[in-house]
Amino acid sequence: MSVKLFDERLNELKSLIASMGGCVEQMLKEASMIIFQKQADKEKLYRVIRDREIEIDSLQVKLGKYCFRLLAVQSPVAKDLRMILSIIATNTSLERMGDLSLNIAKRGRDLKEDPLLETSLHCLEEMLIHISLMVVDCLDAFINEDENLARQVIIQDRKADDLKEKICFELKSCILKNTKLIDTCLQLVGVAEKLERIGDQATNIAEEVVFLQTGMDIKHQQQK
Amino acid sequence: MSFKKGKMKQKTLIEVKALSAWFKKSQALSNINLLIEKNKVTAIIGPSGCGKSTFIRCLNRLHEEVEGAYLKGEVILEGKNIYDLGSDPVLIRRNIGMVFQKPNPFPGMSIYDNVAIGLKLSGIKKRSLLDERVERSLRNAALWKEVKDHLSRSGQSLSGGQQQRLCIARALAVNPSVMLMDEPTSALEPISTAWIEELIQKLKNQVTVVFVTHNMQQAARVSDRIAFFLNGELVEFNKTSWFFTKPKHSKSEDYITGRF
Numbered sequence: 001m002s003v004k005l006f007d008e009r010l011n012e013l014k015s016l017i018a019s020m021g022g023c024v025e026q027m028l029k030e031a032s033m034i035i036f037q038k039q040a041d042k043e044k045l046y047r048v049i050r051d052r053e054i055e056i057d058s059l060q061v062k063l064g065k066y067c068f069r070l071l072a073v074q075s076p077v078a079k080d081l082r083m084i085l086s087i088i089a090t091n092t093s094l095e096r097m098g099d100l101s102l103n104i105a106k107r108g109r110d111l112k113e114d115p116l117l118e119t120s121l122h123c124l125e126e127m128l129i130h131i132s133l134m135v136v137d138c139l140d141a142f143i144n145e146d147e148n149l150a151r152q153v154i155i156q157d158r159k160a161d162d163l164k165e166k167i168c169f170e171l172k173s174c175i176l177k178n179t180k181l182i183d184t185c186l187q188l189v190g191v192a193e194k195l196e197r198i199g200d201q202a203t204n205i206a207e208e209v210v211f212l213q214t215g216m217d218i219k220h221q222q223q224k
Numbered sequence: 225m226s227f228k229k230g231k232m233k234q235k236t237l238i239e240v241k242a243l244s245a246w247f248k249k250s251q252a253l254s255n256i257n258l259l260i261e262k263n264k265v266t267a268i269i270g271p272s273g274c275g276k277s278t279f280i281r282c283l284n285r286l287h288e289e290v291e292g293a294y295l296k297g298e299v300i301l302e303g304k305n306i307y308d309l310g311s312d313p314v315l316i317r318r319n320i321g322m323v324f325q326k327p328n329p330f331p332g333m334s335i336y337d338n339v340a341i342g343l344k345l346s347g348i349k350k351r352s353l354l355d356e357r358v359e360r361s362l363r364n365a366a367l368w369k370e371v372k373d374h375l376s377r378s379g380q381s382l383s384g385g386q387q388q389r390l391c392i393a394r395a396l397a398v399n400p401s402v403m404l405m406d407e408p409t410s411a412l413e414p415i416s417t418a419w420i421e422e423l424i425q426k427l428k429n430q431v432t433v434v435f436v437t438h439n440m441q442q443a444a445r446v447s448d449r450i451a452f453f454l455n456g457e458l459v460e461f462n463k464t465s466w467f468f469t470k471p472k473h474s475k476s477e478d479y480i481t482g483r484f
Contacts, residue, residue: 003481003482003483006482075441076481077440077444077468077469077480077481078468078469078470078471078476078477078480078481079477079481080481081468081469082469082470214470215469215470
């Protein structure tokens, strides 16, 4: 395979990543509508999200196959190798994001309304916006190979964790005020947890960008 | 290949200092500085005409054999410059053996004599000692099992891969401390290539290997260190694992990814 053709293949892989990322971004928007827009046709939106998740799964398989073939026939080295390894890792992260977004949509579809939940829902909306931005930024960082933006995403993950803690605290207060809300509150805790995990996956993608650009593996460094 | 981080201090066997080489007016190498570690495999890579072969031929004073060829600088082997006045090139080449691209067993000589010739020239005449050293060299070159029953056959009757291992055995017979190899597998098919590559890995326990290759994957598989040459200059000298994952120099990256 010529270098030109190999570069074309790499660009195709990046386009597939962009398509998967676009799906995740849309799923989060639609999940947000399910949870926060009272007039939304929740069932219809849920079906759209489910179809997107199926599309992501099929893109994941396709990408995995292409990466496997390129590794086998091209024996890439240096940045080419790091690029394919990053694409493989990002592929997995995006597929997980798709699963998590579908789970959020499912929980959102079944939510019951109550005035007591207003503060928690406000926090949850703030978290969803924050996570959506992390997803957009990590994908931009990946596509544009922008290490600085990737490092900003990694920093943003702490705020996502804090927001989740805040939501859990608010929901505990709700339960103490009205125990009948326990099921709904648990669903909302679930939504916050899934959002936090999407944030973690966005962080993973950002770490892949740093690896792609520098060759350094910075995973788990903030835990030390 | 090991994933372990080496904490042991590596011992330098050859120190190349400010080495420049010429063929008449044409400069082939300019100001090469390099430390070759003992019992490591160092691969020399680079495009055609970059000075790879000239470089290794400077390591055992073969460069000066070409008419009009000369050099400046030092090649210090175990503390002694091989270009010092009074150094004997023959003795140096015995200590720094060389295997060439095309296997070159001595024509008209048996397998046994091909290996024994260096020993005989160095004064060993005792048959039992010769037998022992020939067998040991052929074993070290992973050829003994294939040839032990017909040592009197001509060296040239062997296959290409066997001939190359015979040449390695010939070089090993005189106990060199360094083995230079100039594209040792480029004339061989994949199975013989695999044999030689495995052999290089084993050999590094007893000798320091420096080899030239055009095959990037071979350099990646076999070597511990990579020296990348371009236009007669040493662009990068790095651990192989780093060179192929995160090269220091953009020219190295361009070369190994084919974007030159």
